[in-house]
Amino acid sequence: MRRKTKLIHGGISEDPATGAVSFPIYQVSTYKQEGVGGHKGFEYSRTGNPTRNALEELIKDLEGGEAGFAFGSGMAAMTAVMMLFNSGDHVILTDDVYGGSFRVMTKVLNRLGIDSTFVDTTDLENIKREIRANTKAIHLETPTNPLLKITDIKAVAKLAKEHNLLTIVDNTFSTPYWQNPIELGADIVLHSATKYLGGHSDVVAGLAVVNSKELAEELHFIQNSTGGILGPQDSWLLIRGMRTLGIRLEEMESNTAAIVAFLQGHSAVKKVFYPGLETHPNHELAKRQTRGFGGMVSFDVGSAENADRLLSKVKYFTLAESLGAVESLISVPARMTHASIPAERRAELGITDGLVRISVGLEDIEDLLEDLAQALE
Numbered sequence: 001m002r003r004k005t006k007l008i009h010g011g012i013s014e015d016p017a018t019g020a021v022s023f024p025i026y027q028v029s030t031y032k033q034e035g036v037g038g039h040k041g042f043e044y045s046r047t048g049n050p051t052r053n054a055l056e057e058l059i060k061d062l063e064g065g066e067a068g069f070a071f072g073s074g075m076a077a078m079t080a081v082m083m084l085f086n087s088g089d090h091v092i093l094t095d096d097v098y099g100g101s102f103r104v105m106t107k108v109l110n111r112l113g114i115d116s117t118f119v120d121t122t123d124l125e126n127i128k129r130e131i132r133a134n135t136k137a138i139h140l141e142t143p144t145n146p147l148l149k150i151t152d153i154k155a156v157a158k159l160a161k162e163h164n165l166l167t168i169v170d171n172t173f174s175t176p177y178w179q180n181p182i183e184l185g186a187d188i189v190l191h192s193a194t195k196y197l198g199g200h201s202d203v204v205a206g207l208a209v210v211n212s213k214e215l216a217e218e219l220h221f222i223q224n225s226t227g228g229i230l231g232p233q234d235s236w237l238l239i240r241g242m243r244t245l246g247i248r249l250e251e252m253e254s255n256t257a258a259i260v261a262f263l264q265g266h267s268a269v270k271k272v273f274y275p276g277l278e279t280h281p282n283h284e285l286a287k288r289q290t291r292g293f294g295g296m297v298s299f300d301v302g303s304a305e306n307a308d309r310l311l312s313k314v315k316y317f318t319l320a321e322s323l324g325a326v327e328s329l330i331s332v333p334a335r336m337t338h339a340s341i342p343a344e345r346r347a348e349l350g351i352t353d354g355l356v357r358i359s360v361g362l363e364d365i366e367d368l369l370e371d372l373a374q375a376l377e
């Protein structure tokens, strides 16, 4: 099965009981047993629900893993995965990770004794330097948010294996349509399905895929024990959104290429960050590792004032957090998605006050370009 076909026919794409071509919403908490323990595979919906199961099978197929798991948000998925570790363990993460990932590691999981170090994972030497006796995993986000740096998943996974560490990849920005971390050697893939997978700004959800039976058993135990599951309605919405992921991403990427070209030629724009640009430091790696450069682009307009002026003038770019949906969104990471990262650290990372991030949607490209042109005047 090719990729667009798999989005539609992968997983459990129809209901075996009725033949319904849209998998039904099993709005149910418990299941009748024919004698104690005599059930049809479902006992209680925290442990397993048919609609959630259909979604979990779909993401498993798309990522090419052993098992998939659906959670109430991307952060719930990440937290559950971090529960694989114990007090005293250490995890190395990409330095410009999603603000919420930084926060859960440094403000919540640290209290449970899970220690973390953040490094620029685009350079393997930085990771090597931080591997300690108690290091258990390397968590990568690639491309990163908002600077769109690319880490070599294959090289990191190889290093991780040599040291008996797990490789975890947050694949939110690329999705399995563009990038398959498990094929490149990763052990666990994470998603904020709130973004491209859902794709319509109408559901908050998280997914995890693991590549081995042992990890599948452990993560199912954690999912069932801690209970941060996705409900059947949201599971259904996510399946429905994922069916059009391929055509959405193709169109978004072509819109993004046009916007990048426009921004590059504009005098009010100091710098454009996009892995599809030949001048991007990780361009060759991006070409090798992913099938698409994505629909996110960041650019620097020089100051917070310039950014505010732009934000107040755009009509078709909605000022909002989040990304990956049909409507184009615009944000200033320093004061929005990355506000939970301390100012000094933001400065170190290059997340300046004039940095603007856009998530390119599915509007007509002519409208998007005209809108940016008038707003940047």
Ligand SMILES: *Cc1c(COP(=O)(O)O)cnc(C)c1O
Binding pocket: 073, 074, 075, 076, 098, 100, 101, 141, 145, 170, 172, 173, 191, 192, 193, 194, 195, 204, 205, 206
């Ligand atoms: C949004 C996001 C998350 C968190 O996901 P939620 O669904 O908001 O909990 C994690 N990683 C990345 C890269 C994200 O963009």
